[in-house]
Amino acid sequence: MQFKASTDYGIRAILYLAAQGTTCSSRDIAEDMSIPRDYLIQLAQLLRNAGIIEARPGKHGGYRLAKDxxxxxxxxxxxxxxxxxxxxxxxxxxxxxxxxxxxxxxxxxxxxxxxxxxxxxxxxxxxxxxxxxxxxxxxxxxxxxxxxxxxxxxxx
Incomplete structure (x- = not known):
């Protein structure tokens, strides 16, 4: 079975955040998980709206899981x-x-x-x-x- 690109990238990003256990920049996630950064930012908005991740703006910002x-x-x-x-x-x-x-x-x-x-x-x-x-x-x-x-x- 093959997931749609959005699902594939979303699962990769969430697994990455779960493995890291901390706030990660979109650049790090995109590079480490081979996800186009602009696409990751779009997907992150949907994941944030669903309460799965939190976004932290600023120089040391990024994304982290909103739940365990x-x-x-x-x-x-x-x-x-x-x-x-x-x-x-x-x-x-x-x-x-x-x-x-x-x-x-x-x-x-x-x-x-x-x-x-x-x-x-x-x-x-x-x-x-x-x-x-x-x-x-x-x-x-x-x-x-x-x-x-x-x-x-x-x-x-």
Missing amino acids: PSDISVLDVMNALEEDSRQQTRERRADRKGGEMVEEVKLAYDLIGECFDAFMASLTMDSLLDCVENKGGSRAYLSNRLQEEARRLMNA
Whole structure:
């Protein structure tokens, strides 16, 4: 799976801030994470509006996380950066009419979306950093997250 550029860059920036644990300049983030600086500044505005990061102006300013990394999920970042396009897709889908088979396909597609959202919500920036530190066990870690999320959904 490949994320949209905005999501990819946003996740990189948030993971960088989580790993650094301090205020970082847009220049440092852009250079270290290979993100065009002007684009990073646009994305940072959306992330700030969503309450994920804080911006500090001035000579020693920059960006820092507004929450603990364990309280920021991949889904939070995705929603902050993609909400407009998701809303447009929902509206277009709601306007379409179709027969019984079309409605069943829409339900199946909605189920895929719910599963995707649930899993992405279970992946926090903190857990992803832990996962990459334990490179040999990253697949096992993700497998465990899937199992835990499946159990949670069954009990919900």
